[in-house]
Amino acid sequence: xxxxxxxxxxxxxxxxxxxxxxxxxxxxxxxxxxxxxxxxxxxxxxxxxxxxxxxxxxxxxxxxxxxxxxxxxxxxxxxxxxxxxxxxxxxxxxxxxxxxxxxxxxxxxxxxxxxxxxxxxxxxxxxxxxxxxxxxxxxxxxxxxxxxxxx
Amino acid sequence: xxxxxxxxxxxxxxxxxxxxxxxxxxxxxxxxxxxxxxxxxxxxxxxxxxxxxxxxxxxxxxxxxxxxxxxxxxxxxxxxxxxxxxxxxxxxxxxxxxxxxxxxxxxxxxxxxxxxxxxxxxxxxxxxxxxxxxxxxxxxxxxxxxxxxxxxxxxxxxxxxxxxxxxxxxxxxxxxxxxxxxxxxxxxxxxxxxxxxxxxxxxxxxxxxxxxxxxxxxxxxxxxxxxxxxxxxxxxxxxxxxxxxxxxxxxxxxxxxxxxxxxxxxxxxxxxxxxxxxxxxxxxxxxxxxxxxxxxxxxxxxxxxxxxxxxxxxxxxxxxxxxxxxxxxxxxxxxxxxxxxxxxxxxxxxxxxxxxxxxxxxxxxxxxxxxxxxxxxxxxxxxxxxxxxxxxxxxxxxxxxxxxxxxxxxxxxxxxxx
Ligand SMILES: Cc1ncc(COP(=O)(O)O)c(C=O)c1O
Numbered sequence: 001x002x003x004x005x006x007x008x009x010x011x012x013x014x015x016x017x018x019x020x021x022x023x024x025x026x027x028x029x030x031x032x033x034x035x036x037x038x039x040x041x042x043x044x045x046x047x048x049x050x051x052x053x054x055x056x057x058x059x060x061x062x063x064x065x066x067x068x069x070x071x072x073x074x075x076x077x078x079x080x081x082x083x084x085x086x087x088x089x090x091x092x093x094x095x096x097x098x099x100x101x102x103x104x105x106x107x108x109x110x111x112x113x114x115x116x117x118x119x120x121x122x123x124x125x126x127x128x129x130x131x132x133x134x135x136x137x138x139x140x141x142x143x144x145x146x147x148x149x150x151x
Numbered sequence: 152x153x154x155x156x157x158x159x160x161x162x163x164x165x166x167x168x169x170x171x172x173x174x175x176x177x178x179x180x181x182x183x184x185x186x187x188x189x190x191x192x193x194x195x196x197x198x199x200x201x202x203x204x205x206x207x208x209x210x211x212x213x214x215x216x217x218x219x220x221x222x223x224x225x226x227x228x229x230x231x232x233x234x235x236x237x238x239x240x241x242x243x244x245x246x247x248x249x250x251x252x253x254x255x256x257x258x259x260x261x262x263x264x265x266x267x268x269x270x271x272x273x274x275x276x277x278x279x280x281x282x283x284x285x286x287x288x289x290x291x292x293x294x295x296x297x298x299x300x301x302x303x304x305x306x307x308x309x310x311x312x313x314x315x316x317x318x319x320x321x322x323x324x325x326x327x328x329x330x331x332x333x334x335x336x337x338x339x340x341x342x343x344x345x346x347x348x349x350x351x352x353x354x355x356x357x358x359x360x361x362x363x364x365x366x367x368x369x370x371x372x373x374x375x376x377x378x379x380x381x382x383x384x385x386x387x388x389x390x391x392x393x394x395x396x397x398x399x400x401x402x403x404x405x406x407x408x409x410x411x412x413x414x415x416x417x418x419x420x421x422x423x424x425x426x427x428x429x430x431x432x433x434x435x436x437x438x439x440x441x442x443x444x445x446x447x448x449x450x451x452x453x454x455x456x457x458x459x460x461x462x463x464x465x466x467x468x469x470x471x472x473x474x475x476x477x478x479x480x481x482x483x484x485x486x487x488x489x490x491x492x493x494x495x496x497x498x499x500x501x502x503x504x505x506x507x508x509x510x511x512x513x514x515x516x517x518x519x520x521x522x523x524x525x526x527x528x529x530x531x532x533x534x535x536x537x538x539x540x541x542x543x544x545x546x547x548x549x550x551x552x553x554x555x556x557x558x559x560x561x562x563x564x565x566x567x568x569x
Contacts, residue, residue: 008509040524065506128508145376
């Protein structure tokens with residue numbers, strides 16, 4: 001196993017202590033709730049859209065440092081993206097944390113989100129990092145509010 | 152190996168924890184560069200060498216199917232399997248060996264009683280009484296049979312310390328109560344329930360009592376006749392035996408009247424294509440080839456426990472629990488979940504600002520194995536309004552040094568995450 005500091009990098013600890021965009025968006029255009037039955041963590045993702053572009057993203061919920069930081073960084077990284085681009089980001093992120101893509105010379109191209117690249121060495125924690133992203137994915141796909149589960 | 156003692160040791164007999172530790176090969180390893188500190192015994196216990204040897208011996212020397220052949224190996228396998236039943240009978244102080252049914256574990260034991268006894272005895276409007284601190288395995292089978300029969304599930308609430316509200320228990324017991332299902336020791340809270348008060352009260356209204364002993368068997372001497380329980384279930388893997396084998400004790404008059412749980416070989420007397428007559432207990436409830444090596448190895452785990460003496464184990468673990476409780480209480484912001492006055496060696500806690508999962512990963516990195524999560528007791532987590540706890544559960548081989556490692560690890564966690 002790699003060094004624990006590679007998992008809990010400063011950026012993750014920072015987003016855990018000071019999550020960005022943690023609030024409800026009452027007039028969200030898309031919204032979904034995610035649940036990890038393994039640890040009881042819940043997260044709700046809210047999106048506001050204009051012409052299919054995310055103008056605002058926020059989340060609510062409480063979880064471990066990995067899942068809180070992941071939700072926080074998610075909201076930052078999808079702002080300004082089209083829904084299709086956001087889904088693309090989800091796929092790349094998922095491949096990174098499950099270790100499906102070994103680092104290519106130019107890296108996974110995920111910017112700040114690469115702080116989660118070491119999650120793939122902690123199989124028990126992959127779901128913590130992916131909960132917010134699965135929830136985003138279902139918010140984009142679903143017309144109605146639904147609860148998705150990582151199980 | 153420790154010599155077999157004939158008479159129980161006196162209270163002053165020293166407890167040779169270092170010697171017992173050497174009996175468990177798995178404990179001597181390093182995890183992430185640190186000596187393994189295994190504090191997840193409520194999930195499953197490690198296995199002593201004698202248990203591992205029993206499995207090997209069985210497959211090397213005696214393996215055959217049971218109750219079926221006339222050949223030598225089958226005779227030996229059958230004898231070993233039935234000897235194991237007698238061993239369990241004595242372990243629980245059951246009156247008859249036919250009251251001991253080998254199952255896969257506590258979960259299957261509860262399901263067997265729910266589907267055989269419950270399904271045939273429960274009617275619309277009857278009640279099954281469980282408690283708020285049950286493991287999912289002592290909740291869901293009752294929900295299922297209630298659904299099937301029209302019976303209602305009632306739940307005894309708990310107080311903030313994690314103790315049953317006994318006034319409520321007595322109030323909830325009515326002539327409609329047919330079955331009371333209660334855990335002996337809670338895996339999430341450590342609470343030891345007052346069975347000596349609960350069982351006679353249930354009998355007084357005509358209910359039968361199933362005790363979930365999954366957590367009790369490795370920690371306390373159990374006497375089903377003294378308890379007067381009607382059913383008692385346990386899991387081999389939680390008492391230093393193998394997984395995949397467990398025990399259902401049932402009072403023989405109840406078992407004899409109960410319909411089979413599963414159909415197949417072993418559980419029958421005669422089969423024609425039109426009609427089958429069923430075998431007597433225990434075989435009626437052991438359809439198919441059983442986990443023979445599991446039963447044999449469980450018997451050797453029982454020998455191991457009895458050789459040390461469950462009273463001694465209980466006393467040693469109590470002292471360790473007190474030591475650990477005092478040490479962890481020093482950590483700022485730590486809130487214990489489960490502070491019953493009568494408790495087994497389970498410590499569950501929560502920090503408002505540090506998530507159990509982060510603690511679990513961090514401690515794992517220090518070689519310390521704890522459980523994080525809801526411990527298959529989500530209603531308990533809901534009761535305390537938390538998603539999860541961190542749990543350290545102690546076994547006969549844990550030491551004060553290991554508690555110190557845990558405390559030291561938690562101090563580091565606090566430094567990183569606060
Ligand atoms: C109190 C209690 N009951 C029942 C069970 C279920 O045991 P098994 O999974 O071995 O069937 C457990 C296991 O965690 C338990 O702690």
